[in-house]
Structure formats: structure tokens, C-alpha cells
Amino acid sequence: MVEENVKNLREGPMGWVKFYRKGIGYFAFAMHRFSGLVIVFYLYLHLFVLSHLLVGKASYNSLVTSVTYGPFDSFLVLDVLLALVIFYHGANGTRLALNELGIGLHKNKVMFYVFEVIAMILLGIFLYYAYMFLGAS
Amino acid sequence: MEELVVEVTRTDEKGNPKLQSFNVPKDKVSTVLEALLYIKENIDPSLSFRYSCRMEICGSCGMEIDGKPHMACSTTTESLKGDKIKVAPLKHYNVIRDLAVDIDGFFDKYKAVKPYIIRDDENVKYESELLQTPAQFDEFIDYSLCIKCGLCMAACPIEGSDSDYLGPAPLAAIWRYVADNRDQGAKYRLEIASGPEGTSRCHFVGECTEVCPKGVDPSYAIQKLRGSMVKYEFQSLFRRH
Structure with a gap:
């Protein structure tokens, strides 16, 4: 074997997003990581926005009003996507926690679909009430 | 006779991957390992891959076939869709040459x-x-x-x-x-x-x-x-x- 000709085919984290011919477990894993990153990013963004309260009411109001215009602004779309990500992550996380306890190990695919369907129904209810609240205000 | 295109990820003289296509006869019973052996015996004797038992016991002929790890000896070409199959070395291993990896x-x-x-x-x-x-x-x-x-x-x-x-x-x-x-x-x-x-x-x-x-x-x-x-x-x- 010629040592300098040895090439490693380790894909690294980029391999996480290659779904081609992979099972539903792979999709669940990749989306769990992606949604986790989105939630962490949102957490810091949220803290950044709230930190303007330290400066004063005017500073905070100025920042918030500069990115939101009316009930159908672009940030509302991002809020809906954020809710989607959180509901997905929560449902899949619950499934994984049950797996850790030894529940449903051989019914993983079914559990994934059941939990995600429940999560999407809950998301729909959440969005409905959020829309009603928005309409009321 | 109907033919099948086998696209193999090989290693060049510098150890970098390169794609090479071969035409092999297509039938309903041949395995991917048999297709590779056909290439080695009739087209390019330098093609390197590892195999031994040909009956999914020794575990030698693992390779990536159409983007998924399979045993070449137990994967029939018929079971893979289309007239072209892609064969590559297993991921996450060091490649010694062509389809042979360092285990x-x-x-x-x-x-x-x-x-x-x-x-x-x-x-x-x-x-x-x-x-x-x-x-x-x-x-x-x-x-x-x-x-x-x-x-x-x-x-x-x-x-x-x-x-x-x-x-x-x-x-x-x-x-x-x-x-x-x-x-x-x-x-x-x-x-x-x-x-x-x-x-x-x-x-x-x-x-x-x-x-x-x-x-x-x-x-x-x-x-x-x-x-x-x-x-x-x-x-x-x-x-x-």
C-alpha cells in the first residue's frame, strides 16, 4: 500500500444532509440537527432583541418597529417557520426520549410518523389561535 | 445483447478519485460482484476490489452501490433500477485502491x-x-x-x-x-x-x-x-x- 495515495472518504458533517437512498431515520436525524441549530440561532437572536431593553424603551421599540410592518410582514412568515421547526424538534425529541427508555425501538418509523402528525396538528391549532390573537389585536 | 453501464469510482495514480464507465452484459441473475469480475477478466485487469466467498459470509465485498452500502456478492444488477449502476468504495474508510478500502x-x-x-x-x-x-x-x-x-x-x-x-x-x-x-x-x-x-x-x-x-x-x-x-x-x- 502506498501511504501517500491513501484517501479518506470520511464525509464529515456534510454527510448529514445527503438523503439520497437513505431511510426515514436519516431524514429525522438530519432535520433534528438542522431544527436544533435554528432554535439555538433564534435563542441568541431573541436575547439580542431583548437586550435592547437594557438601553431603554425607545431603543427596543425602534428595533422592533423597524423589522415589523403590519400583520403580514416577512417576520410573521419566519415566526410560522420557527413554530414549525420547534414543533418538529419537540415531537422528534419526544420520540428519541422514549427510545432511550426502550419504548418503541422496533416501531421507530411508525412512531416518527405518528409523533410528527400529532405535532403538525398541534402546530395547526397553535397557528389558528395565534392568528385569532393577531386579528383581535 | 442488452448491456448495463457500470460506473466505477477508481483511484488515479495520485490517489484521487476518478470515474470510469464500463459496459457489461445485462441479465436477470448476475450480481454486482459478477459484473465487476466480468470487467476485470474481459476489459480492465487493473480494476481492484476485495472479495472471497461470493455468498455473503466472508464480509469482504462491501462497497457503495448506487449511493448505499451493499454487499456486491448479494446485490443483483436486476434489483437496481435503470441501465446504469454506480459503484464506489465504502465511505468513512481509507481507500487503498479503486474499490478496496483499508479496514x-x-x-x-x-x-x-x-x-x-x-x-x-x-x-x-x-x-x-x-x-x-x-x-x-x-x-x-x-x-x-x-x-x-x-x-x-x-x-x-x-x-x-x-x-x-x-x-x-x-x-x-x-x-x-x-x-x-x-x-x-x-x-x-x-x-x-x-x-x-x-x-x-x-x-x-x-x-x-x-x-x-x-x-x-x-x-x-x-x-x-x-x-x-x-x-x-x-x-x-x-x-x-
Whole structure:
């Protein structure tokens, strides 16, 4: 074997997003990581926005009003996507926690679909009430 | 005669990957290994790949076929859709040449988990075999079917991003011996499995189980192992050292 000709085919984290011919477990894993990153990013963004309260009411109001215009602004779309990500992550996380306890190990695919369907129904209810609240205000 | 295009990822003289296509006769019964052997015997004798038993026992001919790890000897060309198949070396291994990969790293990890029966009374001579009930036998038999082909290591995305992670096959081997009532080496193995590169790195993707040609189900074994580890760690709190 010629040592300098040895090439490693380790894909690294980029391999996480290659779904081609992979099972539903792979999709669940990749989306769990992606949604986790989105939630962490949102957490810091949220803290950044709230930190303007330290400066004063005017500073905070100025920042918030500069990115939101009316009930159908672009940030509302991002809020809906954020809710989607959180509901997905929560449902899949619950499934994984049950797996850790030894529940449903051989019914993983079914559990994934059941939990995600429940999560999407809950998301729909959440969005409905959020829309009603928005309409009321 | 109908033909099949086999696109092989080979290595050039500098060790870099390059694609090369070959036309081979197509039929309903030939395997991918037979297609590669046809290329080697009739078109390009320099094509390198590893194989031995041709019947999914030796675990030598693992390779990536159409983007997924398979045994070349048990994958028929008919089972793959289309008139073109892509064959590449297994991911997460060092490529020696063409489709032959270096499996030393995998075997080092496998050996590290002590894949053999350990007894506290090693020097005692038994007058008969250590008997087991069918139920005790059923606890581990599925996991003893592993042929060490390493497909699960190539399919695992965690293995692909962390070379220190033990990986599905070695962890399933730990469970195979922990579940065996003749074995008394759980204390050594659970120590390895509970380490930073053990079961805690598994994210239960399940691809290892999807690709296993022998139905070993490493992802299930890893979760069972986790349960045993929790029990072991809890008991160790009350154990006298």
C-alpha cells in the first residue's frame, strides 16, 4: 500500500444532509440537527432583541418597529417557520426520549410518523389561535 | 445483447478519485460482484476490489452501490433500477485502491471491545459445556450473526464525522457478549461503551440496521446496551470497591 495515495472518504458533517437512498431515520436525524441549530440561532437572536431593553424603551421599540410592518410582514412568515421547526424538534425529541427508555425501538418509523402528525396538528391549532390573537389585536 | 453501464469510482495514480464507465452484459441473475469480475477478466485487469466467498459470509465485498452500502456478492444488477449502476468504495474508510478500502481501523475498534467470552474463573476446567436454555440463547444469537463487513460503519453519519466513535458493529458486539449469560466481562465492556466515544454518540439514525445484510440490528443493540449501562452505573454507586 502506498501511504501517500491513501484517501479518506470520511464525509464529515456534510454527510448529514445527503438523503439520497437513505431511510426515514436519516431524514429525522438530519432535520433534528438542522431544527436544533435554528432554535439555538433564534435563542441568541431573541436575547439580542431583548437586550435592547437594557438601553431603554425607545431603543427596543425602534428595533422592533423597524423589522415589523403590519400583520403580514416577512417576520410573521419566519415566526410560522420557527413554530414549525420547534414543533418538529419537540415531537422528534419526544420520540428519541422514549427510545432511550426502550419504548418503541422496533416501531421507530411508525412512531416518527405518528409523533410528527400529532405535532403538525398541534402546530395547526397553535397557528389558528395565534392568528385569532393577531386579528383581535 | 442488452448491456448495463457500470460506473466505477477508481483511484488515479495520485490517489484521487476518478470515474470510469464500463459496459457489461445485462441479465436477470448476475450480481454486482459478477459484473465487476466480468470487467476485470474481459476489459480492465487493473480494476481492484476485495472479495472471497461470493455468498455473503466472508464480509469482504462491501462497497457503495448506487449511493448505499451493499454487499456486491448479494446485490443483483436486476434489483437496481435503470441501465446504469454506480459503484464506489465504502465511505468513512481509507481507500487503498479503486474499490478496496483499508479496514484496519474498523477491526482495531472491534478488537477493543474484547469480542470473546470472558470468564472470572478462566483457569477452571469444566467437565462439560456451559449449558444455555433456548431463551438465553435467543438473547444474543441475532447479534452473533455479524460478518464484520463494515457496511454499518460506512452508513453511520456519526462515524462519518467522528473517527473516534466506536461505531455500530463494535457496540453491537458489546451487546452480543453482555447479553450472553456465559460471559462475565460486562464490567470491562460497559466501561468502554459508557466512555465518550461509546453509546452516547449514537443518535439513533438507524441506517446501520437498514444496510446490515445479516439483519443484526445494531441500532437496537445500542439502545439495549444503554439500558444495561444505566443499570450498571446505578449499581456501581452501591458497590464496594
